[in-house]
Amino acid sequence: MLLTELQAQQITLVRVLEQTRDNGGLWTAGDAHEATRAARELVGRGAPFHVFVARRAQWALEEIQRRSPDQVVRLRVPRLPFWAGWVLAVCALLAGFATDYLAAQPHIDVVEWPLVLLIGWNWLVFTWLCLAWLWRRISPGHGSHGLPAAALGRWWVWEMLGLRSGKSRPWAADFRQAWATLAAPLQAVRFRLAAHLAALLFALGAVGSFWARGISEEYRAGWKTTYAFVNGELLHAIVSVVLAPGAWLLNLPIPDAQHIDRLRMPGSAGEVAEPWIWLYGASVLVWVAAPRLCLVLLNALARWRLRRAFPLPMRGAYFITLGALWRGQSIGVVVVPFRYALSPDVRRRLATMLERIYGLAVDTAIEPPVLMGNDATDWKKAIHPEGHVAVLALFPLAATAEADAQGVLLQRLQRSAGSDTPVVPVVDMGGFPLQDIDRLRQRCNQWRRVLDKVGCKPLFVDLQQTREEDLQALHQRLNHDH
Numbered sequence: 001m002l003l004t005e006l007q008a009q010q011i012t013l014v015r016v017l018e019q020t021r022d023n024g025g026l027w028t029a030g031d032a033h034e035a036t037r038a039a040r041e042l043v044g045r046g047a048p049f050h051v052f053v054a055r056r057a058q059w060a061l062e063e064i065q066r067r068s069p070d071q072v073v074r075l076r077v078p079r080l081p082f083w084a085g086w087v088l089a090v091c092a093l094l095a096g097f098a099t100d101y102l103a104a105q106p107h108i109d110v111v112e113w114p115l116v117l118l119i120g121w122n123w124l125v126f127t128w129l130c131l132a133w134l135w136r137r138i139s140p141g142h143g144s145h146g147l148p149a150a151a152l153g154r155w156w157v158w159e160m161l162g163l164r165s166g167k168s169r170p171w172a173a174d175f176r177q178a179w180a181t182l183a184a185p186l187q188a189v190r191f192r193l194a195a196h197l198a199a200l201l202f203a204l205g206a207v208g209s210f211w212a213r214g215i216s217e218e219y220r221a222g223w224k225t226t227y228a229f230v231n232g233e234l235l236h237a238i239v240s241v242v243l244a245p246g247a248w249l250l251n252l253p254i255p256d257a258q259h260i261d262r263l264r265m266p267g268s269a270g271e272v273a274e275p276w277i278w279l280y281g282a283s284v285l286v287w288v289a290a291p292r293l294c295l296v297l298l299n300a301l302a303r304w305r306l307r308r309a310f311p312l313p314m315r316g317a318y319f320i321t322l323g324a325l326w327r328g329q330s331i332g333v334v335v336v337p338f339r340y341a342l343s344p345d346v347r348r349r350l351a352t353m354l355e356r357i358y359g360l361a362v363d364t365a366i367e368p369p370v371l372m373g374n375d376a377t378d379w380k381k382a383i384h385p386e387g388h389v390a391v392l393a394l395f396p397l398a399a400t401a402e403a404d405a406q407g408v409l410l411q412r413l414q415r416s417a418g419s420d421t422p423v424v425p426v427v428d429m430g431g432f433p434l435q436d437i438d439r440l441r442q443r444c445n446q447w448r449r450v451l452d453k454v455g456c457k458p459l460f461v462d463l464q465q466t467r468e469e470d471l472q473a474l475h476q477r478l479n480h481d482h
């Protein structure tokens with residue numbers, strides 16, 4: 001599945017417009033059906049599913065732009081984060097170049113601590129990155145992509161939509177949250193790319209400053225100390241490790257302990273520091289610049305790959321509905337009320353909840369209720385597995401669950417719907433005295449015990465009011481059962 005970043009953004013935006021509580025009147029159920037029809041005609045019968053979904057989203061946004069120019073939804077390429085990355089890189093280069101001038105020493109220490117600490121810090125970072133990579137391999141799917149990536153993701157969405165224009169967009173918060181979650185891996189790669197590039201340029205600036213000052217000034221190499229335990233042997237042990245890459249690369253010897261002892265100041269005037277400058281410069285390039293350059297290239301490649309093959313998950317109720325429509329099936333959700341006469345408000349709330357889960361393209365059919373006195377085994381409605389994405393059996397909590405009534409109806413629905421279509425028993429708590437906690441708990445447990453005998457797990461919601469937690473519970477249940 002090859003979706004570009006822009007196509008994934010368009011698909012996510014249209015999904016939000018079709019599922020959000022308030023899309024500002026930009027998109028209706030009729031528009032969603034027309035977008036599906038137009039996309040099927042445009043891509044043809046043999047097109048892959050992701051091509052159909054991408055073309056449908058593109059058509060939808062073009063239709064909104066044509067019909068409502070004053071409310072156009074235009075996904076722009078963010079410029080400020082791009083320029084912020086380059087400003088960070090330039091500042092890092094200048095900061096690195098300024099380090100030697102800030103030190104303002106007339107000589108070079110045998111152990112040049114700023115460069116040694118630079119090497120040490122970078123290798124701590126490399127070690128942490130390796131451990132984080134191993135952890136992701138051992139425990140895939142665990143952990144977040146970090147606060148910087150999350151902050152970059154939020155900023156990216158604001159710039160992409162131009163949300164500072166002051167226009168009222170009630171759906172923008174839902175899109176911001178959805179896209180920030182989906183794009184977190186890509187934003188983490190972008191942040192790491194900027195960070196590694198800045199670290200690389202800082203190291204190059206520090207080395208460049210080191211070399212540049214040697215052109216106009218005579219650096220001398222030596223060392224000073226207050227403590228008796230610091231001697232030539234200790235310093236030699238340190239530089240033997242730190243300068244080993246430079247010595248190998250330039251084929252220059254590292255002075256021994258006796259030679260370093262003779263460079264102690266103020267008793268000695270030191271020596272011309274040119275060999276030390278070359279050793280330190282080459283060592284920093286090997287220890288720091290080369291690994292950072294590799295990380296820059298790896299993250300640049302990862303960014304290029306993710307932008308051209310965005311990993312947009314096409315699972316869940318919304319894409320199941322689109323998949324059925326792509327195959328040419330007439331798709332809907334069937335609601336079967338059992339011994340429950342639904343009020344117009346409950347019907348409206350239930351239809352709205354299902355639209356927010358499956359999108360505006362789904363048809364919701366609320367069947368006539370199976371009332372008291374009707375035989376639960378004599379429910380005649382034909383449910384075709386290829387024509388429905390879900391079947392909801394709706395019960396009132398105030399009723400008493402019975403295995404030979406509600407249980408029999410659920411078994412009948414399951415046989416009729418088939419194994420691939422979820423049959424979800426929804427128990428409406430609306431109208432039940434929720435203040436009586438003990439009675440509420442007893443009633444819920446009674447429903448659980450009865451429905452457990454037929455292999456069903458009831459979902460308790462309150463359809464007398466619109467609560468976000470009920471919507472999320474139904475959403476998770478339908479996605480889980482598919």
